[in-house]
Amino acid sequence: MMPEETRNSACSPKPEPDPDRREFLRKCGLAAPVLLGVIGVPLIAAQDSESDDYDATEHLYGMGVDISKCIGCSQCVAACKIENDVPSEPHFFNTWVERYIIEMDGEVQVDSPNGGMDGFPPTENGDVRRTFFVPKLCNQCDEPPCVQVCPVGATFKTQDGVILVDDDYCIGCRYCVQACPYGARWVHPEKHVAAKCTFCYHRLVEGLVPACVEVCPTGARIFGEVEKRATPLARFMRFNDIQVLKPQMNTKPKVYYANLDGEVR
Amino acid sequence: MWKPPSFQGSKVPQQVPRLVIAIAAAVIALVVARSILVPDTFGELGHYRAAAIDAVVAREKSFAGQQECAMCHFPIMQARLEGNHRGVSCESCHGPAAAHVANPAETKPTIPDVREFCPRCHSYNMSRPTGFAQIDPVAHNPRVPCMQCHDPHAPVPPVTPEECSACHGQIASQKAVSHHAGLECTTCHVATDEHKMLPHRVRPSKPEDRSFCGGCHAEDSSSPGYIPRINLRMHNPRYLCWQCHYPHFPETS
Secondary structure, three states, X not given: OHHHHHHHHHHOOOOOOOHHHHHHHHHHHHHXXXXXXXXXXXXXXXXXXXXXXXXXXXXXXXXXXXXXXXXXXXXXXXHHHHHOOOOOOOOOOOEEEEEEEEEOOOOEEEEOHHHHOOOOOOOOOOOEEEEEXXXXXXXXXXXXXXXXXXXXXXXXXXXXXXXXXXXXXXXXXXXXXXXXXXXXXXXXXXXXXXXXXXOOXXXXXXXXXXXXXXXXXXXXXXXXXXXXXXXXXXXHHHHOOEEOXXXXXXXXXXXEEEOOOOOOO | OOOOOOOOOOOOOXXXXXXXXXXXXXXXXXXXXXXXXXXXXXXXXXXOEOHHHHHHHOOOOOOOOHHXXXXXXXXXXXXXXHOOOOOOOHHHHHOOOHHHHHOOOOOOOOOOOOOOOOHHHHEOOOOOOOOOOOEOOOOOOOOOOHHHHOOOOOOOXXXXXXXXXXXXXXXXXXXXXXXXXXXOHHHHOOOOHHHHHOOOOOOOOOOOOHHHHHHHHEOOOOOOOOOOOEOOOOOOOOOOHHHHOOOOOOOOO
């Protein structure tokens, strides 16, 4: 500043520097924080939204279920009820565990007392050929019949392949409950809207796995991307013989079963 | 002289302008009705309200996920990863912990140290996969809390000779919880290699007389003092020991 001031005083008759320039610099100084704010805040905001921005088009979710690992503890059923506020009384389940008992004469018995939450009572009949547990849930079909029948567009398939229900627009007509070949839908007794498994969509967008997968103690449930190569689900589907439930319905389910018995419906 | 055009004389039939007005009114009514009735974000991503996704995403989560647990409880996590419960996530036993993660001081997850908890997975059930560790909660050390013998973060299965238990699993698991748990199968039986090849044709040996049991249980035996003793000559001499006592699960008193 010193040389400038001396030059100014030398050139101009006035001893002070040019008031216009001083005014300009002063204003610049005042404007700096405002300018920074205008440019900087959106930048920071953009960075923030980039970190937790979720791009649904980049994902396609599916679940693997390994029948040979399921021990029928029904921790998944209990965890699902907690995580998704499912009414605790029986008959309301997003996921449930069925017990199959195939007797020597070919008779098939299926039961799921309270979805398996109270355990499975011992069987009276000792004449059993084979028996196992089958966890069931919404199959998140690629061609979902429930979406097709909804008269108000209240149930839909998201871009990442999860079937959700719009609570505000569902009129509770139960068409979807009828249409689902897997019995995965139910009507909420208080809200009077259709309810179902969402793959814990609120967890997926945070990068977490569904609650049932989180608590499964034996790793019988595997969650991941269907189309990517390096995910636990891709590995599961590479190393197991995979079947889906009711393939003849052409619903293209995204819940894949390994070691599934032919008797399972 | 100019005359106002009359529909009577023109080529346009008189019903056409009326129809045009009626159709225009209907179209306007439709547009207005649509703008009022169709929700804001409907059709943005498909035949549904895009905002409905936000409503689902906004749901509160109860389970935090075990990555969150590892942030603070890393050592116990590490111990668990080396044991047989390596695949069991924290919240599988301790319950939903999102509230604990949000406020570690005030809300604590449960510690399921009651005997009723572990059998949820480990009680015997015919439908469970073969090889999964199972016990009969009634017979297996009644009233003793599971954690007194088993560390839930690094549980160890009872050791039985693999060779015998491969086929005789029921006997092995029964013996494992009995007073004879410390005895090898070969203490009382001699199983030759032929038995493993032809299990039904070549049988292992079994004790044949009372003096075999007397080796440990007779009054003059040199076995350790805590082993119950009987007088071989006075104690029901007409019977063989195993006609009253089941050697794989002898009486507790």
